[in-house]
Each structure stands twice: as C-alpha cells, then as structure tokens.
Amino acid sequence: MLKQYHSIPSPNIEDENKAKPFSLIMTDRVRRNLVFDRWRNFMFGRKELGPGMVLFKNYLTHMGQVDIVNICQKWAMGPGGFYRPSNRSGAKLRLHMMCFGRLWDPVTKYEKSYRSDGSAPPPLPYEFISLAENAIEDAQLHMKLLPSMLPDICVANFYSYGDRLGLHQDCDEHVGGLDRGLPVVSVSIGESAEFLYGHTRDENKLEKVLLESGDVLIFGGKSRRIFHGVRRILPPLDYIGLSQVVKETGLISGRLNLTLKQFQF
Numbered sequence: 001m002l003k004q005y006h007s008i009p010s011p012n013i014e015d016e017n018k019a020k021p022f023s024l025i026m027t028d029r030v031r032r033n034l035v036f037d038r039w040r041n042f043m044f045g046r047k048e049l050g051p052g053m054v055l056f057k058n059y060l061t062h063m064g065q066v067d068i069v070n071i072c073q074k075w076a077m078g079p080g081g082f083y084r085p086s087n088r089s090g091a092k093l094r095l096h097m098m099c100f101g102r103l104w105d106p107v108t109k110y111e112k113s114y115r116s117d118g119s120a121p122p123p124l125p126y127e128f129i130s131l132a133e134n135a136i137e138d139a140q141l142h143m144k145l146l147p148s149m150l151p152d153i154c155v156a157n158f159y160s161y162g163d164r165l166g167l168h169q170d171c172d173e174h175v176g177g178l179d180r181g182l183p184v185v186s187v188s189i190g191e192s193a194e195f196l197y198g199h200t201r202d203e204n205k206l207e208k209v210l211l212e213s214g215d216v217l218i219f220g221g222k223s224r225r226i227f228h229g230v231r232r233i234l235p236p237l238d239y240i241g242l243s244q245v246v247k248e249t250g251l252i253s254g255r256l257n258l259t260l261k262q263f264q265f
C-alpha cells in the first residue's frame with residue numbers, strides 16, 4: 001500500500017530536541033570510532049611541525065615503498081640517472097641525485113633541459129604524482145589553508161652513510177608558487193635521517209626530526225621557505241635491523257628521498 005508521505009507533518013525544532021535520546025554510556029559505534037582513531041594515529045601518526053608543515057609517520061605501505069625503489073632503479077643507471085652533482089665552487093655534493101619530470105641542478109637550477117652529457121630526465125611517474133596529491137589532500141583535512149600542488153618535478157636523492165645535505169631553502173621554483181606556499185612533498189625510504197629545519201640559518205636554533213622509511217613530510221604555506229637539511233643518516237643496528245624494504249628490494253645501505261614540487265605556476 002502506498003504511504004501518504006505528503007500528509008506527514010514536518011517536525012518542529014522543539015519536538016526534535018525533546019525526542020533526542022540522551023545516553024551516559026558511549027554507543028558501540030562511537031567507541032569503535034575512538035579506538036580506530038587511536039590506532040590510526042599510532043600507526044600513521046600525524047605530527048604538525050609548524051604552520052603548513054606536517055609529518056605523516058608510516059604513510060607509505062610496504063608495497064608502496066618497494067614500488068618506489070623499483071621505479072627509481074628502472075632509471076637509476078641509464079641516461080638521466082643518478083650522479084653526484086657539484087655545487088658552485090665545484091665541490092661534489094655528499095649524495096647521489098637524479099631528477100624526474102624536469103631538470104634541476106645545484107648550479108644551473110631550472111635553466112637547462114639537458115645535463116652536460118646530453119641526457120634528459122625521465123618522465124615524472126604517475127605513481128609519484130598521485131602519492132603527492134593524496135598526501136596533500138590528507139594534510140588539508142587538518143590544514144584547511146594548505147594550498148594544493150600538482151608536481152612537475154621530483155628530485156630523488158640517495159644518501160650513503162656519511163652523506164648529508166647542507167642547510168638550504170627550496171626556492172628555485174616559480175616565485176608565484178613560492179609566495180602562494182605551494183607545498184613540497186618529501187618521501188623517505190630506507191635508513192633513517194636526522195632532518196633539521198627552521199626559519200633561521202642558525203643551526204643552534206633549528207628543530208630536529210627523525211625521518212624514517214615510509215614517512216612523508218609536507219612543508220607548504222608559511223613553511224614553504226624553511227631552511228632544512230639532512231645532518232646524518234643513521235646506520236642500522238645490525239643486519240636484522242635492516243628494514244624489510246631494504247631486504248626485499250636489495251636497496252644498497254642508505255636512504256632514498258623523493259622531493260616532489262611544482263615548478264610551473
């Protein structure tokens with residue numbers, strides 16, 4: 001039989017309030033959500049390190065990390081692959097580097113499309129793009145003012161033990177994007193790094209955070225121009241201490257970092 005919905009009187013607010021049940025005890029659904037939130041924070045802890053700066057612990061799944069190592073390895077040894085860049089004074093940096101999507105170099109910045117050996121960077125893998133987009137969307141859930149960013153470059157660094165990266169700002173991208181605070185997305189795989197950051201060049205005033213395998217760090221908004229650097233790579237305690245990703249991919253000892261950014265604006 002058809003119900004005569006049109007004849008149901010619209011509830012008035014007062015009646016609705018009176019009808020609301022009041023319970024002293026948590027419903028199962030609320031309890032489940034609370035437990036899930038705690039578990040999620042424990043597993044995928046979110047640490048706000050500053051305005052527009054957030055660290056997602058354990059953000060990448062094991063398979064996600066393995067995929068990234070394999071994608072990088074596919075290009076690592078070919079043209080446009082890893083090399084040790086020099087700085088303006090001609091000294092070699094204490095890391096290996098390669099670019100995806102477009103070329104960046106500590107001396108020529110974004111000016112050139114080809115390296116001195118004539119090689120061009122491989123295309124930016126869509127897996128890297130969607131990783132950056134997802135991480136930014138997750139950050140925006142808590143940081144409403146964080147702008148979106150569509151990466152067009154990824155700088156991949158590989159640090160062996162003893163390697164490091166001096167204090168610097170990532171500020172060679174288009175000034176419009178820098179001023180808008182378009183975020184940088186930084187992905188860590190392999191051994192852990194001591195990462196220094198802050199709004200000053202004074203090393204004594206910098207903050208320190210440990211970046212571990214699977215962590216994703218975002219810095220945008222008011223933190224887009226922070227000074228940052230990698231002070232050291234921590235050695236694993238023993239072979240047992242090597243991460244599963246290192247064991248599975250055969251990644252040499254050290255740390256792989258992806259820095260995803262938007263140059264064009």
Ligand SMILES: O=C(O)CCC(=O)C(=O)O
Nearest residue numbers: 155157170186230257259
């Ligand atoms: O390895 C890192 O965590 C930082 C890399 C970085 O800052 C860069 O490549 O500009």
Ligand SMILES: [Fe+2]
Nearest residue numbers: 168169170228
């Ligand atoms: Fe940087």
